[in-house]
Amino acid sequence: xxxxxxIDMTHGSGGRAMAQLIDELFIxxxxxxxxxxxxxxxxxSISKGRMSISTDGHVISPLFFSGGDIGSLSxxxxxxxxSMSGAQPLYLSAGFIIEEGFPLVDLERIVKSMAEASATARxxxxxxxxxxxxxxxxxxxxxxxxAVGMIPEGVNISGxxxxxxxxxIISGNIGDHGIAxxxxxxxxxxxxxxxxxxxxxxEMIEEMVKAVxxxxxxxxxxxxxxxxxxxxxxxxxxxxxxxRESSIPINSAVSAACELLGLDPLYVANEGKLICISxxxxxxxxxxxxxxxxxxxxxxxxxxxxxxxxxxVQMETVLGGSxxxxxxxxxxxxxxx
Numbered sequence: 001x002x003x004x005x006x007i008d009m010t011h012g013s014g015g016r017a018m019a020q021l022i023d024e025l026f027i028x029x030x031x032x033x034x035x036x037x038x039x040x041x042x043x044x045s046i047s048k049g050r051m052s053i054s055t056d057g058h059v060i061s062p063l064f065f066s067g068g069d070i071g072s073l074s075x076x077x078x079x080x081x082x083s084m085s086g087a088q089p090l091y092l093s094a095g096f097i098i099e100e101g102f103p104l105v106d107l108e109r110i111v112k113s114m115a116e117a118s119a120t121a122r123x124x125x126x127x128x129x130x131x132x133x134x135x136x137x138x139x140x141x142x143x144x145x146x147a148v149g150m151i152p153e154g155v156n157i158s159g160x161x162x163x164x165x166x167x168x169i170i171s172g173n174i175g176d177h178g179i180a181x182x183x184x185x186x187x188x189x190x191x192x193x194x195x196x197x198x199x200x201x202x203e204m205i206e207e208m209v210k211a212v213x214x215x216x217x218x219x220x221x222x223x224x225x226x227x228x229x230x231x232x233x234x235x236x237x238x239x240x241x242x243x244r245e246s247s248i249p250i251n252s253a254v255s256a257a258c259e260l261l262g263l264d265p266l267y268v269a270n271e272g273k274l275i276c277i278s279x280x281x282x283x284x285x286x287x288x289x290x291x292x293x294x295x296x297x298x299x300x301x302x303x304x305x306x307x308x309x310x311x312x313v314q315m316e317t318v319l320g321g322s323x324x325x326x327x328x329x330x331x332x333x334x335x336x337x
Contacts, residue, residue, distance in 0.1 A: 007102045012132025022130060025108060029115035034091075034126040042126040044091065050151040052087035054078055058143045061335040063110065065184040067176075067195030068271075070143055071113035076200045076271060077222065077337060078145040079121055083202040084218040084274070086157040086209045087149030092118060094128040094145050099138030110141065121200040123147065149202075154213050161216040162237035166305040167283035169276040171204070171290055172197070172298040174226055175254045178268035181336045182261070192253040199272030204293045208276070211289055217277035220270070222337055224328045227266040229275055230313045231327050240308025243325070244316045247302045266315075267328050269336045277305060 010017035027035060034042045058074040068076075079089045094114065098107065118125050176197040183194055201220070208215060217237070221229035226248070230241045250265055258265045272295060278286055283301055290296030303315075313325040 005104055007098050007100060007104060007107065007132055009100055009132055009134070011098070012130065018130065025111055026128065026130070029111045030094075030118070030125040030128075032124040032126060034124070039127075042091070042093070044126070046090070046150065049153060052082045052085040052149045052151055053146065054081035055144065055146040056081060058145070058337060059139070059335055060181070060337055061139065062181075062184050063106070063140055065196055066180045066193055068198040069110060069113050070141065071110035072117040073196075073198050073271060073337065074143040074145045075114050075117035075121065076198050078147045079123060079200045079202055080220045080271075080274070082147040082149040083205045084157070084220060085149070085151055086155040086205065086215065086218065087151045088206055089121070089123045089147045089149040089202050092123055092125045092145055092147050094125050094143060096128070096130045097138060097142040098130065098132050099140055100132060100135040102140055107141065117200070121202065152209060152213070155209055157215050157218050159217055159219060159233050159236035162233055162239050162277045162305045163216065164239060164305055164307045165280055166216055166277050167280045167301050168230070168241065168243060168303040168305065169278070169283060169287055169290070169299060169301050170226065170249065171201070171274045171276070171296040173249045173251045173254065174221070174270055174273065175250060175258065175265040175268035177271040178225070178333050178336050179254050179257050181269075182333055183257070188257075190253055190257055194251070194253050194257065197270055197272035199295055201272065201274055201295060204290065204295050205274070207289055207293065208286055212278060212282045212286055214282065215276060215278050215286070217275070219275050221273060221275055222269050222271060225265070225267040225269055226275065227264070227313065227325045228328050230325065233275075233277065234308075234311045234313055237305070238311060240306040240311060241303060241313040242306045242316070243303030243313070245318050247300050249298045249300050263333075266325060269333065271337060280304070
């Protein structure tokens with residue numbers, strides 16, 4: 001059994017202590033046939049077709065927050081990135097950089113959370129790596145995850161496919177994750193507990209792709225929020241975006257918190273939401289499907305793609321005016337994913 005209460009440099013030395021940590025913690029919680037082979041890589045067979053791969057680094061502060069932690073977030077975030085191509089994730093890898101002195105009980109809590117998120121998503125963690133850095137040269141723990149997935153035949157979802165007339169759909173309330181992180185970080189209390197929306201979206205996306213294989217764009221509005229994501233898509237597709245403030249779903253507690261803190265919810269991060277851009281004829285079916293799924297119950301059509309040589313994102317305000325939604329300047333909330 002691991003005798004130390006904290007991580008020390010021997011846990012990253014490549015010797016007996018490291019082997020014990022891997023065996024009694026990582027393999028114990030992530031256990032599956034491919035991981036148990038004990039190689040420095042995992043070999044697996046795939047069916048013929050296109051693949052999708054994505055890598056994410058997670059440096060969040062605090063490590064634990066209302067609605068999740070760095071462990072579950074590292075699984076959800078990477079699965080979602082792969083899924084935005086329409087792919088169904090197959091496998092995950094995970095790399096840990098752990099600071100000397102980090103409590104072993106906290107590491108176990110994080111690993112257990114990752115294992116639960118992986119099992120719920122039905123996407124196993126099949127390989128990984130562990131490194132330990134000297135005290136003061138890290139910040140507790142950093143996690144890098146990579147996911148691979150298969151894209152169904154006939155599916156071509158990309159950020160450069162938005163076309164004038166397309167509908168813009170969001171899968172639910174915006175800003176939950178960023179405000180949950182901020183409230184945990186600053187010990188802020190609101191009348192209603194604000195929880196992160198961190199969740200894996202691939203099962204809902206699978207249903208969407210089966211119903212409408214011709215979805216044009218999917219993107220999860222994480223850092224920089226909805227505003228930055230729409231600007232990215234406008235640039236990629238050389239179009240403009242026109243959205244309606246009155247149509248954007250937002251939790252009243254999040255709205256109040258943003259007003260109190262001077263934050264614009266359009267720029268606040270999400271970790272369990274997606275933006276879908278599709279032909280307007282397909283939008284009603286997609287919206288109905290999303291609203292029937294637990295992760296899309298508050299989905300809404302928030303605008304449309306327009307012709308615009310300047311590639312602006314503009315919003316019709318609740319007061320009837322018009323506002324340009326520009327790229328985020330600087331960073332509203334650092335270290336939120």
